[in-house]
Amino acid sequence: MQVNMHEAKSQLSKLGEAAWSGESVIIAKSGKPYLELVPHKTVLKERKPGRYKDQIKLNPSFNNESKELNDLFEADL
Secondary structure: OEEEHHHHHHOHHHHHHHHHOOOOEEEEEOOEEEEEEOOOOOOOOOOOOOOOOOOOOOOOOOOOOOHHHHHHHHOOO
């Protein structure tokens, strides 16, 4: 289906439904194809665990607890 720009403005919802249902919708400007209306479909990339392995370095003392710091969080104010 090809429609001109003015017609597309007035019938956008109808054209969107047509594109979503699989119909090819071309919007023309001055009689020449200008835009193609296509549905947006989210493409999720598969998560790949370990991408940053060996790139992130933590200080060896990262997990050491500080009693003084813990006491500050647990203090009654």
